[in-house]
Amino acid sequence: xxxxxxxxxxxxxxxxxxxxxxxxxxxxxxxxxxxxxxxxxxxxxxxxxxxxxxxxxxxxxxxxxxxxxxxxxxxxxxxxxxxxxxxxxxxxxxxxxxxxxxxxxxxxxxxxxxxxxxxxxxxxxxxxxxxxxxxxxxxxxxxxxxxxxxxxxxxxxxxxxxxxxxxxxxxxxxxxxxxxxxxxxxxxxxxxxxxxxxxxxxxxxxxxxxxxxxxxxxxxxxxxxxxxxxxxxxxxxxxxxxxxxxxxxxxxxxxxxxxxxxxxxxxxxxxxxxxxxxxxxxxxxxxxxxxxxxxxxxxxxxxxxxxxxxxxxxxxxxxxxxxxxxxxxxxxxxxxxxxxxxxxxxxxxxxxxxxx
Amino acid sequence: xxxxxxxxxxxxxxxxxxxxxxxxxxxxxxxxxxxxxxxxxxxxxxxxxxxxxxxxxxxxxxxxxxxxxxxxxxxxxxxxxxxxxxxxxxxxxxxxxxxxxxxxxxxxxxxxxxxxxxxxxxxxxxxxxxxxxxxxxxxxxxxxxxxxxxxxxxxxxxxxxxxxxxxxxxxxxxxxxxxxxxxxxxxxxxxxxxxxxxxxxxxxxxxxxxxxxxxxxxxxxxxxxxxxxxxxxxxxxxxxxxxxxxxxxxxxxxxxxxxxxxxxxxx
Numbered sequence: 276x277x278x279x280x281x282x283x284x285x286x287x288x289x290x291x292x293x294x295x296x297x298x299x300x301x302x303x304x305x306x307x308x309x310x311x312x313x314x315x316x317x318x319x320x321x322x323x324x325x326x327x328x329x330x331x332x333x334x335x336x337x338x339x340x341x342x343x344x345x346x347x348x349x350x351x352x353x354x355x356x357x358x359x360x361x362x363x364x365x366x367x368x369x370x371x372x373x374x375x376x377x378x379x380x381x382x383x384x385x386x387x388x389x390x391x392x393x394x395x396x397x398x399x400x401x402x403x404x405x406x407x408x409x410x411x412x413x414x415x416x417x418x419x420x421x422x423x424x425x426x427x428x429x430x431x432x433x434x435x436x437x438x439x440x441x442x443x444x445x446x447x448x449x450x451x452x453x454x455x456x457x458x459x460x461x462x463x464x465x466x467x468x469x470x471x472x473x474x475x476x477x478x479x480x481x482x483x484x485x486x487x488x489x490x491x492x493x494x495x496x497x498x499x500x501x502x503x504x505x506x507x508x509x510x511x512x513x514x515x516x517x518x519x520x521x522x523x524x525x526x527x528x529x530x531x532x533x534x535x536x537x538x539x540x541x542x543x544x545x546x547x548x549x550x551x552x553x554x555x556x557x558x559x560x561x562x563x564x565x566x567x568x569x570x571x572x573x574x575x576x577x578x579x580x581x582x583x584x585x586x587x588x589x590x591x592x593x594x595x596x597x598x599x600x601x602x603x604x605x606x607x608x609x610x611x612x613x614x615x616x617x618x619x620x621x622x623x624x625x626x627x628x629x630x631x
Numbered sequence: 632x633x634x635x636x637x638x639x640x641x642x643x644x645x646x647x648x649x650x651x652x653x654x655x656x657x658x659x660x661x662x663x664x665x666x667x668x669x670x671x672x673x674x675x676x677x678x679x680x681x682x683x684x685x686x687x688x689x690x691x692x693x694x695x696x697x698x699x700x701x702x703x704x705x706x707x708x709x710x711x712x713x714x715x716x717x718x719x720x721x722x723x724x725x726x727x728x729x730x731x732x733x734x735x736x737x738x739x740x741x742x743x744x745x746x747x748x749x750x751x752x753x754x755x756x757x758x759x760x761x762x763x764x765x766x767x768x769x770x771x772x773x774x775x776x777x778x779x780x781x782x783x784x785x786x787x788x789x790x791x792x793x794x795x796x797x798x799x800x801x802x803x804x805x806x807x808x809x810x811x812x813x814x815x816x817x818x819x820x821x822x823x824x825x826x827x828x829x830x831x832x833x834x835x836x837x838x839x840x841x842x843x844x845x846x847x848x849x850x851x852x853x854x855x856x857x858x859x860x861x862x863x864x865x866x867x868x869x870x871x872x873x874x875x876x877x878x879x880x881x882x883x884x885x886x887x888x889x890x891x892x893x894x895x896x897x898x
Contacts, residue, residue, distance in 0.1 A: 329796055349799045350808075356800045362793035366815045375811075376801040427801060 278306040278463030279340045279430035281326070286335035288318075288325050295321045297487040298335070303480075308457055308464045310478035312471065314510070318487040319467045320435060326465060327433055328352050339431065355424035356433040359440065361416045363408040369419045370395070370404035376427035394422040397456070414445045421453065425460065432457065434466040438473060450476050471511060475499065483507050501627075508557035508627040515563075515603045517578065518631065521546070521554045530554060530628075535599050536578045537571040539623065546628045553631035562625035565594065565607040568616040576626065577618040578603070582611055661867035681864035692869060695853040702764060702839075702849060703832040706771040710779040710828045713772075715821065718783025719813070723792075736780050739773050748841040755842055762846030770838035775828035782827065786820020787813065826880040833873060 281303040288296040295318045303309050311319040324330040326337060328349030337345045344352050355376070363372050373394050374387045382390070395404050398418040408416055417437060424432060434453070438446045454477045457464045468474050474481050475495040483490045483498060483506075490510075491503040502508035509516065519530045528546065531538035546554060556576075568579045583602065584595030591606045596619055605619055661667070664674030665681070685692040721729055739747060751770060752761060760766035790813055798808040814821070836851040844852065850869050857865035 327796075327800055329800075349796070350802050350804055352800075353802075354800065356797070358793050358797060360791070360793050362791065362797035364794055364797070364812055364816075375798070375803075379802045379807070423797075423801065433800075 277430075277461045280305045281431055281463060281465070282336075282338045282341070283322075283326070284336040284338070286322070286325060286337060287333045288321055288330055289333050290321075295487050296325065296332075299484075299487070299489055301482060301489065301492065303463055303465065305463055306461045308454065308466065308477060308479045310466045310468055310474035310481045311484060312468060312474040312481050312510075313484035313490075314469055317484040319469075319484050321487075322484070323356075323433055323435055323465060323467045326431075327354055327356050353429060354431045354433055355427055355429035356435060357417075357420045357424050357437040359436040361420040361437075361440075363416055363419055363423070365407070365409050367408065368404065369400065369406050369408055369411065369415075369422075372408060372419055373404075373422040373426050376423065380427065390426060391422075394426050397425075398422050413441055414449070417441060417449065421456075425456070425462075429462065432462045432464040434464060436467055436469070438468075439470070446473075453477065483510060485510075502557070505555055505557060505627075505629045508629070513557035513559045513627055515558050515560060515605075517556050517558075517598075517601065517603070519554045519556055519576075521549065521552055528554075530556075530576065532576075532578060532598075535580070536576055539573065539576050541623060541628070545623075546630055549630040551631060555629045555631045556621075557627040557629070558621055558625050560593065560604040561591075561606045562621075563603075563605045564620045565596070565605060565609070565611065565617045566620045568618045570618045570620065572620070574623060576621040576623075578621070579616070579618050581616045582613050585611065585613055658867050658870055661863045662871050664864060667863075681868060685865060685868050691848065691853055692850075692865070695848045695850045695869075696872065698764070698847060699833055699849040699851075702767050702771060702847075703829045705764070705768045706775050706832040707825045707828050709768060709772040710775040711783075711821065711825055714776060714779030714783045714824060715814075717780050718785075718824075719787045719809070721780070721784040722787035733781065733784070736777050740777060744837050745841075748838050751838070752841040761842055762844075764847060767839050767843040767847050767849075770842050771832040771835050772828075774835060774838065775831050778827040778831065779824045782824035783817070783821055786817040786824070789820065790816045823884050826884055830877055830880055833876060 281301075283299060283301040283303075285298045285300050286296055287294065287298055299318075299322060301309075311322060313319045321330055325332050328344075328347060332345060335345070336343055339352070364375070367375070370388075370391045374391045377387045377390055391404060395401055398421060400415060400418055400422065403411065403415060408419060411419065417440070420437065437453075438449055441449060450473060466474070466477060478495060480492060481495055481498050482492050485506050491498055491507045493501070493503075498507060499511050502511055502513065505516075517532060519532050519536075521528050521530050523543075524540070527540045527542055528549070529538050529540050566577070568577075568581075570577045578596075578598045580596045580598035580603070582594050583597040586593050591608045592610060594605050594607060594611065594617075596603050596605050596617060598619070603619060611617065660674060662681075663677050663679070665678035666676045667674035684690065687693075721732060748770065755761045755766050755769075760769065794812055794816065795808050798812045799805070803811065833849075834851060835849075836855065839847065839849050839852055840855075843849065850873055854866045854869040854873075857863075857869065
């Protein structure tokens with residue numbers, strides 16, 4: 276069965292007086308892999324649980340293939356969820372867990388056995404069907420949980436941080452396996468995670484949530500390179516923030532950090548909603564380069580500072596650069612000494628500019 | 632001095648051992664004594680005469696044993712029929728009055744039991760329940776519900792909610808989820824509560840005395856009558872019979888009831 280489309284229309288949810296979801300709207304195409312990304316408490320898990328029916332919604336509409344399912348109980352929504360804790364039934368074997376949903380659907384024993392066998396083979400769990408789930412390793416349990424969800428051929432697969440309990444090394448592999456399976460089976464998947472890289476690697480589209488609202492929706496490349504807000508920029512790793520003075524000059528805006536930098540000219544359209552004389556610029560450490568402190572290029576903002584800290588995380592050096600009272604993390608392939616004066620070179624494309 | 636450091640500990644242990652095993656030894660002696668009277672410190676003659684008396688087909692003892700077991704089993708059924716749903720509700724649903732309800736099950740213990748049972752007996756007269764097995768079962772169930780509900784609720788609370796959600800999510804209805812996931816996982820706790828109720832009922836005296844006598848006699852009542860009449864042998868033998876299920880079940884509970892369930896009792 277191919278995946279279903281999912282439409283979330285102005286959905287609100289609350290725990291007591293606390294609003295957790297504020298008019299969230301989102302349309303997911305059939306077979307699409309969407310990641311809900313955000314820090315803890317942003318509402319991503321609540322949104323997933325609202326879709327699965329575990330959390331009642333206060334208002335709005337959730338529909339699958341155009342059919343309103345907002346009021347349906349969880350057992351009639353034809354979705355399958357992989358839980359963060361895996362939620363495998365400890366009193367059943369791996370095969371028992373995977374076959375449970377099929378038994379509910381009235382399949383006869385040989386058919387269930389066949390399907391469970393296929394699942395075990397697909398998930399590289401051959402020979403482990405008779406083990407109790409308590410005797411399986413973390414990675415194996417994770418696969419059983421995935422198998423249980425996929426066995427019933429769900430139209431929508433819900434993934435609630437399914438990788439967060441795995442070792443970092445296994446996690447990398449499982450990411451690609453899940454993505455490949457989802458692609459092969461053509462299921463629509465909603466994946467909740469707080470791991471930016473995981474979302475980037477797995478999802479077709481990323482939904483960034485902040486305090487119960489959608490901050491941005493877009494492809495991994497879009498949200499990474501064109502963050503819609505300062506929040507998204509820093510969440511997507513552009514953690515260096517510098518406040519710049521802005522002034523109108525003809526058809527452009529001149530930006531600078533006073534004594535601490537040169538001045539560059541940017542087109543008016545590059546900063547939306549600019550009203551005052553202040554701009555906040557976010558940039559990534561890896562998008563900057565270190566050069567001479569007195570460099571003054573027209574196309575690059577150069578922040579003047581000195582190296583305060585150096586470390587080698589592998590592949591390149593990472594420097595803490597002090598500019599005035601501020602501190603920026605910048606990557607550079609060269610070996611530089613602590614105390615050396617440097618200029619942080621920031622091409623216009625590396626700057627994410629927002630009105631302050 | 633240091634050579635005698637073990638002495639206080641040995642004395643204390645000895646006293647504790649005596650406190651526990653002294654009465655049991657006395658019981659065992661009485662059960663095997665045919666004649667034992669003052670001023671002899673030990674029985675005069677030993678024998679199994681009274682065992683024959685207790686176990687002869689027409690004896691009161693066998694009838695009482697039968698009554699005791701039937702009543703205990705029925706009490707378990709009645710108690711669990713109430714405790715399983717009540718325990719589940721108390722464990723899962725965020726009832727505002729949860730604490731109060733839990734306390735309410737303790738109430739029958741809070742009042743002097745004789746006063747309570749005299750009034751229960753009076754009310755049961757009106758319904759024709761006095762002197763019936765059903766009446767005794769009801770009285771025992773009130774008593775047993777305390778354990779049953781508290782332990783069952785702890786057992787259900789120890790079942791991870793996600794395990795139930797996983798079943799619902801994959802298409803199992805609420806009842807199906809309960810019977811295939813929740814109940815099997817809570818089973819050890821439920822069995823433990825059944826055992827406690829069974830033992831409580833087997834040992835119960837006061838309620839049976841007011842509601843059952845003279846038509847319904849149980850082992851504890853027989854024991855009471857026997858010791859009042861000076862038949863210590865009969866009393867000792869009945870006591871030993873009562874001891875068997877208690878010890879057996881205690882071993883079972885100790886072995887199968889997990890610490891995580893016990894930790895949730897009363898919360």
